[in-house]
Amino acid sequence: MPTPASAAGTTAVRVNQVGYLPDGPKRATVVTTAAQPLTWQLRDTSGAAVASGTAVPRGADTPSGQSVQVADFSAYRGSGSGYVLAVDGSVSTPFDIRANLYDSLRSDTMAFFYHQRSGIPIEASLVGPAYARPAGHLGVAPNQGDTSVPCQATVCDYTRDVRGGWYDAGDQGKYVVNGGLSTWLMVNSFERAKRAGADAELGDSTLRIPERGNGIPDILDEAHWELDFLMRMQVPEGKPYAGMAFHKVHDAAWTGMPLRPDQDPQPRELHRPSTAATLNLAASAAQCARVFRPYDPAFADRCLSAARRAWTAAQANPALYAPASDSTGGGAYDNTQVSDEFYWAAAELYATTGESGYRDAVTNSPWHTSSTALSAYGFGWADTAALGRLTLATVPNGLPADDLARIRSSVTSAADGYVSRMATQGYAVPVPADGYFWGSNGEVANDAIVLATAAELTGDGRYRTGALETMDYLLGRNALGQSYVTGYGTKSSQNQHHRFWAHQLDASLPHPPAGSLAGGPDSALDDPVAKEKLQGCAPAACYIDDIGSYSTNEVAINWNAPLAWLAAYAAERSSTGVCAVTYKNDNVWSTGFTATVTVKNTGSTTVDGWQLTWAYAGGQRVTSAWNATVTQDGTAVTAHDADWNRGIAPGATVSFGFQGTHTGANPVPTAFSLNGHACT
Ligand code: 9MR
16 A cells, blocks of 8 residues: 655655656656555546556665655657556646656746846846845945945955845855856856757847847856856955955845845945855856857956966965854855865866966866766765866867766766666665755756766766656655745745745745745754754655755755756757658759758657758758748758748658759768757
8 A cells, every 4th residue: 555645735656746758757756665566557637548557666765764666657758738647546746748848947947046136126027026126235225235345354454346146045145156156057058058059948038137139148148147246256456365256245144034135234244265266266257258258258358367367366375265163144155175176167277278287287186087076975066076077078178088088987987876876766866865965956956967968978868867857856756745846846845945035924025936946855954943843854855845944945046056957958859859851852953953851850749940950061052942941151051940831740741942052062961950959
């Protein structure tokens, strides 16, 4: 018999409450004490069984403290909404199976950052009236910051304008360490999507932000907002510690809840510079210089010069540590191990500039060869060596081929570790049983980034499966049957710890907006609510959707950033089997030709609007076209739908034709991409 549901509204059949991708893994976990394999049935919205099978008993699952079986319905390729999985008298919450499952999560998880912006009004026209608010910390009373912020006593004798950036989390502090990592994740998401030919999905006018329509990809506009702040935190020339970054700026004392940012009356203070913050600035600004270059070269130059100054200053002050005791009014983000930050910053500077000094800093770092750069616990704000590895593994650079192969295999072996751990666990989580600490959901999403990067490096589908299954975990296939993302899933977190989205404390305030990720289970019970309510919890069940539980239920930029990364990855359409193309020369003469191209949708969902690209190897040029708009830039040809033929149903085809010129040879192109994805 299934174990009775542990909480009201929680069924024994735990699924991704949002759903599954038609071509992705589809597994569920059933909480049960039954020893014999249970039969499962997938039912569509009419109640008809569309697939069935037998679950695999797993027995005791340590992190959840439950006895479970796993049902695998991945072979089902249909799509629709309102499916349920029925097992032994229990029925899951309803879910969808569809290719565009993650499109809205991609934009909502990114919109989180606009909501968190400091120093700019949050506009109702972009977020709706409930989430609109005046600018916070622009020097307008009762705010005392952030336009002219003094240092803490003895740190400096001047003030700085450190407006802008994102509030870190439920508090209104701004921390360079966490800001650098979060910015890096956002820009890395764009850089990865660009390699996959899917950057248009993160491009201009894809987000609800004030900068939409400025010709620059919106995800980079959002990162720019934080990068400006990070650079304002750099100590100016002529002052002690010039080039270093102040560790953080926040209130002199902890503020109560709720508190809208513009109503914060506390004085704000700059805390002394630290090596870790300086290297976060160096790394994220060096990455900025590389990735922004095609869109905004002047900004790229500014980033590069800030990165170089930061690097030089960190080398001159390699052990300036933020103290653990400095947690009045804001978090400490203390870190006394910064050799990994040096490695990360050197890797970014090297990948961007190719300069030998930075290359030497990379190859001389113990982290270049350390087997723990990508650890079982993943990366995080204090552990950044993995970020250097991910950049060196994916961004073209001049390291010797054998060294690059070693770096890449360090990424795939870490991913192998996650895949095998997921296989042994009832809920397919990449973190170890003792890894459910403060921000564990961020750790899960960070591990998924390593998995997705391994998928990119090898094309091995097991890694994509792993990355997608972490999404299942975050969206409900977990010990509590809880979706940790506001607005996504039947039973989703909505009382995350936040000073403005504090509906639980004040009904006139909103819940967190859709797409906000809770920190997740923390077995150390690091706050009074968790201590009171969660005594004796199994590690993966140490979570409570209560605004007071800041150690399990806060939101934070460094947790939403990897979720946004993962959502963008999951939202990209499968790169295999979505299209098949035939290219036929109908008529060829000495200097010209006509040809017909036929595109078949071999996927399971309708293509709505298409762009087909290929390259001409023989100097051909398209001169006119019908049933599509065809343009050519050098050898690269792009055919757009003619609007009336923008829809291609599953299994259907569209054809278009054109006339062109050639110079003798007229070889037929063989590689085509539909909307950025390779066709077969
Ligand atoms: O994410 C941080 C976690 O790793 C630490 O254990 C914890 C205690 O120092 O702090 C977390 O970060 C918080 C920060 O200090 C202040 N803003 C909210 C952050 C998320 O809870």
